[in-house]
Amino acid sequence: MLRVSNKGRAIPESPIRKLVPYAEAAKKRGTEIFYLNIGQPDIKTPKVALDAVRNIDMEVLEYSTSNGSEQYRDKLVAYYKKHRINITNEQILVTTGGSEALYFTIASITDPQDEIIIPEPFYANYTSFSIAAGVKVVPINTSMEDGFALPKVNEFEALITPRTRAILICNPGNPTGTLYSKQEIRELKKLVVKYNLFLIADEVYREFVYTDEGHYSIMEEKGMDMNAIMIDSTSKRYSMCGARIGCVISKNPELISTVMKMAQSRLCPPTIAQIAAEAALDTPQSYFDEVKEEYIGRRNVIITELTKIEGVHVVKPNGAFYCLADLPVKNAEDFARWMLESYDNNGQTVMVAPASGFYSTPNIAQNQIRIAYVLEKEKLIRAVEILKDGLIKYSNSIALNQ
Secondary structure (H helix, E strand, O other), X not given: OOOOOHHHHHOOOOOOOOOHHHHHXXXXXXXXXXXXXXXXXXXXXXXHHHHHHHOOOOOOOOOOOOOOOHXXXXXXXXXXXXXXXXXXXXXXXXXXXXXXXXXXXXXXXXXXXXXXXXXXXXXXXXXXXXHHOOOEEEEEEOOHHHOOOOOOHHHHHOOOOOOEEEEEEEOOOOOOOOXXXXXXXXXXXXXXXXXXXXXXXXXXOOOOEOOOOOOOOXXXXXXXXXXXXXXXXXXXXXXXXXXOXXXXXXOOHHHHXXXXXXXXXXXXXXXXXXXXXXXXXXXXXXXXXXXXXXXXXXXXXXXXXXXXXXXXXXXXXXXXXXXXXXOOOOOHHHHHHHHHHOOOEOOEEEEOEEHHHHOXXXXXXXXXXXXXXXXXXHHHHHHHHHHHHHHHHHHHHHHHOO
């Protein structure tokens, strides 16, 4: 009997995309959907990047080198230097999106049955990449009650075993919007150095920080050059999710050479997308200042409107463009599906991501959703208005069916 692999069956569906068939069916019925489920910014991609693609003058669309074009990596060196990160182009490996960067990294530092400690909730695909690599995710829980703060070092230390290979963080966080401080990074540094572990930091939301303290990269911290691995991407920074250009950055030469072997096996990152990403590095600072101001406004609107709904609890994020919300329902996934399948408000509804898929620990956060506040403020206000009405109607329908 033919069958797929056990690890293939074990990989969970994406909480961000699993309800897409219901959304497609709703669209065919003529329902307008406010998409709060996915971090697809509506901010315009920088014109300089799009113009670079429009003006391509080549007769052959060639491979680039497996680690990405040298010209692009040189420009990345200059970009990171502006952010107090001093690296060489040999310490950068360009990937097909941040997702490939994460998978290559996990596969390069672990053997089957090894372990990676990750504060949960976390980006759902960390689970998928780990399962694909045969790795066990060891979650360390954070809670809404304390703002999803990073757990204490002794809590991490209690989870370290002979099979532990790394700690993985997302800073600022997806799905929580939590921003880790310089002191927290330094506490993790002490731990990974003490136990000879890697510290992987997914820093793709570094431009979306809403505190005076700002973002502190693990690559700024001295004393762990061999331990630190940074993951980055153009997707959110330049509103270029479709370009699929990311990178792995590390000063550990053995790590980079190992990732390079994996990169060679997929030949190269996409050439045209690299051209766009290289041009995007010329985006003026004014673009980021405007985008940051816009997202601060959107964050404030979504938090203000959500807290007006009885029974809804939410933490104000300090980075990225996501928040987690507790809803007055037992099963947020059932509610999210019902909103697409059985509900509309004057021909409109909302799509959200059930948050249980962002946890590795089973059967928790069943009443949580992740919201991506990537729409204009007026649309966010309307979306929360629909959400509020939907919660009332859903509760009534549950009561009628009991």
